[in-house]
Amino acid sequence: MHSLPPLPCYLNGEFTELPNAKVSVMDRGFIFGDGVYEVVPVYGGQLFRFAQHMERLDRSLAELRIGNPMTHAQWAELALKLVASYAHATGASIQSTDQLVYIQVTRGVAMRDHVMPTDITPTVFVMANVMKLPNAAQRRQGVACVTADDFRWEKAHIKSTSLLGAVFARQISFDAGALETVMFRDGFLSEAAASNVWVVKNGKVMGPPKDKLVLEGIRYGLIEDLCRAQGISFELRRISRDEVLDADELLLSSATKEVLAITTLDGRPIGNGQPGPVYARLYAAYQQAKEQTRLAPADLGSADALLP
Ligand SMILES: Cc1ncc(COP(=O)(O)O)c(C=O)c1O
The missing domain is CATH 3.30.470.10 (Aminotransferase class 4, branched-chain amino acid transferase, N-terminal domain)
Structure with a gap:
């Protein structure tokens, strides 16, 4: 048991x-x-x-x-x-x-x-x-992902405990020895089983619109903030499957993955098959944001100190 x-x-x-x-x-x-x-x-x-x-x-x-x-x-x-x-x-x-x-x-x-x-x-x-964060090899080499049609319901924006669709989606990648399943609905990128997906092309970071077909990860706002602070252009729009396959870099984001480079998709390399420069900048900026949080005055007794 x-x-x-x-x-x-x-x-x-x-x-x-x-x-x-x-x-x-x-x-x-x-x-x-x-x-x-x-x-x-x-x-x-x-x-x-x-x-x-x-x-x-x-x-x-x-x-x-x-x-x-x-x-x-x-x-x-x-x-x-x-x-x-x-x-x-x-x-x-x-x-x-x-x-x-x-x-x-x-x-x-x-x-x-x-x-x-x-x-x-x-x-x-x-x-x-x-x-539990990604390990050193995953950081260095990036991770393998596979693709699938997004067969989940059309209320993916709700962070609901009804997660059978996500369980099925994640199992597809697990069975293939990959870390995540990147999903497409009607030929357009939605997200992965338990992560958001970002496309980097010509130095620009792009993600799907915040609609009912994706969960708006807390990293949606964070990545946008980090891009702005780094002078990286950022855009939310519908992204076709061809654009995903043709990306210079692909990234995953979630609370536990932070930002993580996808270096192969369905066994084919993305870009040059290595974590790219935009990933490296966003990862470094992410670590800085964590450090700033760590250094915030610890006040475990008073919750008000943490609220806006
Ligand atoms: C379906 C889905 N999309 C995106 C995310 C990323 O959300 P967050 O950045 O808040 O961890 C998650 C997190 O578990 C998720 O389950």
């Missing part, structure tokens, strides 16, 4: 450990995948781009017509408590061990009926874990 590590977590008002955290079989998250989630990086004990994560959580909850059970300040306080508990439980240093906080809200517990009940209490689950 796959046993769970005794990591600290929070479930519906109680702090406990993963093996002891139990929800009802009638939770709509279990029955319907009726919930949303967020994955927030934590550098040196500081939540990264937390306000943006909270805005996305609000947008996802609003789509599901679930009221946010907590204020942003309460979420920050809870997240930081889990970060401290993780460090305490594992002996890891908050300063030197980067973490990820996983937040999930489901509609709650009710007898099974597709119609959304309005009188139930959302289920809230939060856990912290160590951040």
Whole structure:
């Protein structure tokens, strides 16, 4: 059996450990995948781009017509408590061990009926874990990806726990020995199973529009900011499959991949088959943004300090 590590977590008002955290079989998250989630990086004990994560959580909850059970300040306080508990439980240093906080809200517990009940209490689950980043070889050589048609539903902008489409998509690349599955809908780039995809051509960074066919990663805004700061042109527009195959560079982005170069797609090299110069600049700028977060005054007791 796959046993769970005794990591600290929070479930519906109680702090406990993963093996002891139990929800009802009638939770709509279990029955319907009726919930949303967020994955927030934590550098040196500081939540990264937390306000943006909270805005996305609000947008996802609003789509599901679930009221946010907590204020942003309460979420920050809870997240930081889990970060401290993780460090305490594992002996890891908050300063030197980067973490990820996983937040999930489901509609709650009710007898099974597709119609959304309005009188139930959302289920809230939060856990912290160590951040696992790409390894040195993946950074040096870039990664292999494969392509597939985007067979997911047309509400990919919601960060929903209904992830079977993403599970199927990721399995395609796993079975092929690749890291991600780059998807196309009607011949145009959407995103990868658990990452956004960026095309670099003639020094310009391009990504698909922020519409309902992609999840707007927190790195959408970050990469745009980094490009502006670096004087790299940036554009969001529909990108055809041919443009993707003809890219000078292709990049993945997500909380755990940060920015990562795709160097082969379906076994064919992208550009010269090496991580390119735009990747190198964005990666360096990303590391600087992390450092700035790390150096922000640590104030684990007061969530307000982290909010705009
Ligand atoms: C489908 C999908 N697209 C994009 C992303 C990247 O989002 P973020 O940058 O917020 O990690 C994710 C993250 O898991 C994802 O699941």
